Amino acid sequence: MIPARALLGAFMVFIAAAPFILPEFHVALLNYIALATMVSLGLVLLTGVAGVMSFGQQVFAGIAAYATALITTKYGGSPWIGLLLALALVAVVALFLGAITLRLSGHYLPISTIAWGIAIYFMFGNLELFGKYTGLPDVPRLAGPLATYYVIWAATLALLLASANLLDSRAGRAIRALRFRAVMAESFGVDVLRLKNIVFLYAALFAGLSGWLYAHYLRFVSPSAFNVNAGIDYLFMAVIGGASHVWGAVIGASILIFLKEYLKGLVPSGLGASGNYEIVVFGVLMMLLLHRASGGLAPVLSRWTVRRGRRRIALEAPTLPRRAQPGPGSALLEVKKAAKRFGGLVAVRELSFDMRAGEILGLIGPNGAGKSTMFNLITGVLPAEGGEIAFRGERIDGLPPREIARRGIARTFQHVNLVGTMTVLENVAIGAHLRGGRGTLRAMLHAERAEEAQLLAEAARQVERVGLSAQLHDAAGSLPLGQQRLVEIARALSADPTLLLLDEPAAGLRYAEKQALAALLRRLRGEGMSILLVEHDMEFVMGLVDRLVVMDFGEKLAEGLPGAVQANPAVVEAYLGGVE
Amino acid sequence: MTADIVLWLAQDGITNGAIYALLALALLLVFSVTRIIFVPQGEFISYAALSLALLQAGQVPGVVYVLVGGGLLAALFATGAAIRDRAPARVPWILLGYVALPCAMAALAWWAAPRKLDLVWQVLIALGLVVPLGPIVYRVAYQPLAKASILVLFIASMAVHYVLTGLGLVFFGGEGLRSAAFSDLSFKVGVLQISSQSLLVIFASVLVMVALWLFFGRSIYGKALRATAVNRVGARLVGIRTGLAGGLCFLLAAFIGALSGVLISPITTIYYDTGFLIGLKGFVGAILGGMASYPFAVVGAIVLGLLEAYVSFWSSAFKETLVFAIIIPPLIWLSLRSRQVEEDEEEE
Numbered sequence: 019m020i021p022a023r024a025l026l027g028a029f030m031v032f033i034a035a036a037p038f039i040l041p042e043f044h045v046a047l048l049n050y051i052a053l054a055t056m057v058s059l060g061l062v063l064l065t066g067v068a069g070v071m072s073f074g075q076q077v078f079a080g081i082a083a084y085a086t087a088l089i090t091t092k093y094g095g096s097p098w099i100g101l102l103l104a105l106a107l108v109a110v111v112a113l114f115l116g117a118i119t120l121r122l123s124g125h126y127l128p129i130s131t132i133a134w135g136i137a138i139y140f141m142f143g144n145l146e147l148f149g150k151y152t153g154l155p156d157v158p159r160l161a162g163p164l165a166t167y168y169v170i171w172a173a174t175l176a177l178l179l180a181s182a183n184l185l186d187s188r189a190g191r192a193i194r195a196l197r198f199r200a201v202m203a204e205s206f207g208v209d210v211l212r213l214k215n216i217v218f219l220y221a222a223l224f225a226g227l228s229g230w231l232y233a234h235y236l237r238f239v240s241p242s243a244f245n246v247n248a249g250i251d252y253l254f255m256a257v258i259g260g261a262s263h264v265w266g267a268v269i270g271a272s273i274l275i276f277l278k279e280y281l282k283g284l285v286p287s288g289l290g291a292s293g294n295y296e297i298v299v300f301g302v303l304m305m306l307l308l309h310r311a312s313g314g315l316a317p318v319l320s321r322w323t324v325r326r327g328r329r330r331i332a333l334e335a336p337t338l339p340r341r342a343q344p345g346p347g348s349a350l351l352e353v354k355k356a357a358k359r360f361g362g363l364v365a366v367r368e369l370s371f372d373m374r375a376g377e378i379l380g381l382i383g384p385n386g387a388g389k390s391t392m393f394n395l396i397t398g399v400l401p402a403e404g405g406e407i408a409f410r411g412e413r414i415d416g417l418p419p420r421e422i423a424r425r426g427i428a429r430t431f432q433h434v435n436l437v438g439t440m441t442v443l444e445n446v447a448i449g450a451h452l453r454g455g456r457g458t459l460r461a462m463l464h465a466e467r468a469e470e471a472q473l474l475a476e477a478a479r480q481v482e483r484v485g486l487s488a489q490l491h492d493a494a495g496s497l498p499l500g501q502q503r504l505v506e507i508a509r510a511l512s513a514d515p516t517l518l519l520l521d522e523p524a525a526g527l528r529y530a531e532k533q534a535l536a537a538l539l540r541r542l543r544g545e546g547m548s549i550l551l552v553e554h555d556m557e558f559v560m561g562l563v564d565r566l567v568v569m570d571f572g573e574k575l576a577e578g579l580p581g582a583v584q585a586n587p588a589v590v591e592a593y594l595g596g597v598e
Numbered sequence: 599m600t601a602d603i604v605l606w607l608a609q610d611g612i613t614n615g616a617i618y619a620l621l622a623l624a625l626l627l628v629f630s631v632t633r634i635i636f637v638p639q640g641e642f643i644s645y646a647a648l649s650l651a652l653l654q655a656g657q658v659p660g661v662v663y664v665l666v667g668g669g670l671l672a673a674l675f676a677t678g679a680a681i682r683d684r685a686p687a688r689v690p691w692i693l694l695g696y697v698a699l700p701c702a703m704a705a706l707a708w709w710a711a712p713r714k715l716d717l718v719w720q721v722l723i724a725l726g727l728v729v730p731l732g733p734i735v736y737r738v739a740y741q742p743l744a745k746a747s748i749l750v751l752f753i754a755s756m757a758v759h760y761v762l763t764g765l766g767l768v769f770f771g772g773e774g775l776r777s778a779a780f781s782d783l784s785f786k787v788g789v790l791q792i793s794s795q796s797l798l799v800i801f802a803s804v805l806v807m808v809a810l811w812l813f814f815g816r817s818i819y820g821k822a823l824r825a826t827a828v829n830r831v832g833a834r835l836v837g838i839r840t841g842l843a844g845g846l847c848f849l850l851a852a853f854i855g856a857l858s859g860v861l862i863s864p865i866t867t868i869y870y871d872t873g874f875l876i877g878l879k880g881f882v883g884a885i886l887g888g889m890a891s892y893p894f895a896v897v898g899a900i901v902l903g904l905l906e907a908y909v910s911f912w913s914s915a916f917k918e919t920l921v922f923a924i925i926i927p928p929l930i931w932l933s934l935r936s937r938q939v940e941e942d943e944e945e946e
Binding site: 126129133297 | 629635637739742743746748749750752753754756757758759760761762763764765767768875878881882885915916917918919920921922923925926929930932933
C-alpha cells in the first residue's frame with residue numbers, strides 16, 4: 019500500500035522534472051497527454067459522474083482552436099483575446115446544444131453528439147475562411163517550448179484539482195446523484211436539468227481550454243484533429259481510466275496516447291495500410307475492458323493506495339438556521355378531491371383528507387389501493403389531474419418536486435434511493451441541499467468550506483439522531499436494508515422539514531427494527547414534527563399513528579382514530595375479503 | 599432550377615432515402631429489442647459493397663478472414679458458455695453455425711471469385727459473406743454485456759465500430775470501389791430519365807419492408823422479438839432467450855445493412871469507412887421520425903434523402919454539414935414536449 023499523497027507528490031515531481039530528463043519527443047507526448055486529459059476530465063464529470071454521454075467534445079475543442087487561430091492570424095488579436103472569445107463561443111454553443119438535448123432520454127445525446135461532430139467537421143473542412151482541409155497555419159505561440167509545457171500542465175493540474183474539489187462539495191453531491199438518483203435529487207431541491215446543463219457547460223469549457231492551448235502549442239489548426247474519431251477517443255480515455263474518478267482522465271489519456279504512438283511504430287509496413295491499424299487494437303482493448311472491468315483502471319489503482327484519515331466533522335460549526343414551524347394543531351396539509359389516472363386505471367379518485375401540525379397521520383390500504391400514487395401527487399413526482407393540494411394554506415399541486423421540498427416537505431422512498439457509492443454522511447447531507455446555497459464555482463475553488471462544515475455537521479447530527487453514528491463513513495450501499503431505511507429518514511430530517519412523508523418505511527424490516535423505527539417516529543413527534551406515513555403493515559401503524567385514512571381502489575374508505583377504523587366493517591372487508 | 603432537374607433530384611433523393619429508410623428500420627429494430635445503438639451497421643454496408651465490387655473484379659474479398667476469424671471467436675465464446683451451463687448438446691450447433699457455415703461461405707467465395715459468375719450469384723455470395731457477421735458480432739461483443747446499461751452498450755458499439763473499420767482498412771485497403779451497374783436500362787417518362795438502378799433500389803426496399811411487416815405480424819420469431827422489445831424480463835420468463843432474440847435481431851440488421859451496401863454500390867463509390875456515414879444517416883432518419891415508430895422512421899429517412907439531394911445541388915461542399923445539422927429541429931421539438939425529470943437510469 020502506498021499513501022495516495024506520496025503518489026501524487028511523485029507525480030508532481032515527475033511532471034516538473036520531465037523536460038530536463040526526458041527526450042524532446044516524450045515531452046511532446048506529455049503535452050498531448052495533458053491536452054487530452056483536460057477534455058476527458060470534462061467527460062469524467064459529464065459521463066462518469068453525471069451519466070450524460072457525449073461523443074462530441076472535440077467539437078468544443080475545435081471551436082476554441084479555430085476561434086483563437088482566426089483572431090490571432092487574420093485579425094491580429096492577442097492569444098488572450100482569443101481565449102476570451104474562444105471560451106465565450108464554446109459556452110454559447112454548449113448552452114444551446116445542452117438546452118435541446120439534455121431534457122431527452124439517455125440515447126439521444128450520444129447520437130446527436132456524433133451527428134453534430136460530423137456536421138462541424140465538414141464545416142471546418144469546407145469553409146474558405148478556415149483554410150478548408152489544409153487548415154490555418156502560423157498561429158502565434160504563447161511562450162517558449164519549456165514555458166508552454168508548464169502552462170499546459172499547470173492548467174491541467176488546476177482543472178484536476180478544481181474537479182476533485184467540486185465533487186467533494188454540496189454541488190458535487192448533487193452531481194453524483196444525477197446518474198442514478200435524479201428523482202431523489204429533485205425531491206431534495208436539486209434543479210436536475212439546470213445542474214446537467216452546468217456540468218455540460220464545464221465539460222465543454224474544459225475541452226475549449228484544451229483546444230485553445232492546442233492551437234497555440236501546435237501553432238497550426240486543421241479539421242483532422244477534430245473529427246469524430248477524436249471524440250470517440252476522448253470518451254474511451256475516460257472509460258479506460260475509470261469514468262467516475264478524476265485521476266482516471268490522466269490515466270486514460272496517458273495509456274491511449276502512449277499506445278497510439280507505440281502502435282504506430284509497430285505497424286508492419288507490409289500491410290500497406292498504416293495509420294488506422296491502432297484503432298483495431300483500441301476497439302479490442304475497449305471490449306475487453308467493458309467485459310472484464312467496466313469500472314476502468316482508476317479504481318484498481320486506488321485499491322493499492324491509502325488515503326489520509328477521514329475528514330473531521332466540525333460539530334462546533336455554527337448550526338444552520340431553522341425553519342419557523344407552525345404551531346401544533348394548525349392546518350398543515352389539505353387534499354381536496356385529488357385525482358390521478360394511468361390510462362384506463364383510476365389510481366386516485368377524488369380523494370380528500372387533511373392533516374394538522376404535530377400529528378402522525380397514517381395513510382393505509384391494501385396493495386394497489388393508490389397510496390403511493392397519492393404520495394407522489396403530494397410530493398409532485400406525478401402531476402395531479404384534478405383537485406387541489408394545499409400546504410400551510412398555499413397550493414402546491416402543479417409545482418415541481420424541488421419547489422415542494424423548498425416549502426418544507428421532505429420524503430423517503432419506498433425503494434431505498436441512496437447513492438450507494440457515497441458515504442452515509444454524504445447521502446444525508448444531500449437532504450440539507452436547500453439549506454446551503456454555494457454553487458459549483460465556489461466549490462471548485464473550495465471557497466465554501468465554512469458552509470460545507472455547517473452542512474456536514476448538520477448531517478452528522480441527523481445520522482446520530484437515527485442511531486447510525488458508527489456507520490457515518492461507510493458506503494451507504496454496504497449497509498443492510500434496515501439501516502438504509504434509517505439513512506433515508508436521516509436525509510429527510512436534515513432538510514429541517516415541517517412535514518415528513520414516509521413511504522412504507524417498515525417494508526422489509528425485521529420485528530426489532532420496526533420497534534426501533536416506531537420509537538424514533540414517536541420521538542420525532544414529541545419534538546413537534548408532523549409525519550404522514552404510508553404503510554400497509556397494520557400492526558406497525560396501529561400503535562403509532564394519531565389518525566388513519568384508509569384507501570381502497572383509489573377512494574377513501576374510512577377516516578378516524580385507529581381503534582374506530584379497525585372496527586369499521588368496510589375496512590375489515592377490504593383487508594380480509596368480504597363474506598359472500 | 600428547371601423542372602427536369604427538380605424531378606431528377608427527387609429520383610436521386612428517393613433512391614437514397616429508401617436506403618436510409620431500410621437502415622433506420624434496422625437500427626430501430628436493434629434498439630428496441632436489445633437497447634443497443636447499432637453504430638457498426640455502417641461497416642456491414644461497406645463490407646457488402648466492397649465484397650461485391652471485388653467479386654466482380656474476380657478477387658476474393660478479404661472479408662472472408664473476418665468471417666472465419668470472427669466465427670471461431672464466437673464459437674469459442676459460445677462453447678465456453680455452453681460448458682458453464684452444462685449444455686454440451688449445444689456444441690454441435692455452435693460449431694455448425696459459427697465455424698462450418700463461415701468456412702463454407704469462405705470456400706465458396708474462393709471457388710467462385712475467379713470464375714466471375716452471374717451478377718445474381720455474386721450478390722448472393724457477397725450477402726452470404728457479410729450477413730453471418732451479424733450474429734457473430736452480437737455473440738462476441740454484445741451478448742456478454744446483455745445486462746449492461748444503454749450507455750455501456752453504446753460504448754461497446756463504438757469499440758466494435760473501431761474494430762470493424764480498422765479491419766475493413768486492413769482487408770479492403772484504402773481505395774474506393776464502385777461495382778458495375780446491375781443493368782443499364784432506363785426509361786423516359788415525360789422529361790424524366792428513370793434509371794433501372796433506382797427502380798431496383800426502391801423495389802427492393804419496399805419488398806424488405808413488406809417482408810419485415812409480415813415477419814413481425816405473422817411469424818412466431820417475429821412475435822418473440824416484439825415481445826422482447828416490449829418487456830425483456832417478461833419475454834425471458836415465457837421462454838424467449840435474450841441471446842436468441844439478440845442474435846436474430848442482428849441477423850436481420852446485418853442482412854438489411856449488407857443489402858443496402860449491395861444496392862448502393864453501383865450508385866456511389868464506397869470506401870472502407872463510407873458505411874459509417876451512411877449508417878448514421880439512417881440514425882438521423884430515425885430521429886427525424888421521433889425514434890419511436892417504424893412508419894415515421896421511413897418517412898423521416900425519405901425526407902432526409904430528398905433534403906440531401908436538393909442540398910447537394912445547391913451547395914455540395916456543405917451537404918454533410920446540413921444533413922447532420924437537420925437533427926437539431928426535431929431535437930428542439932422533442933425537448934419542448936418532454937417531461938422535466940426523466941426516469942432514473944437503472945444501476946448496473
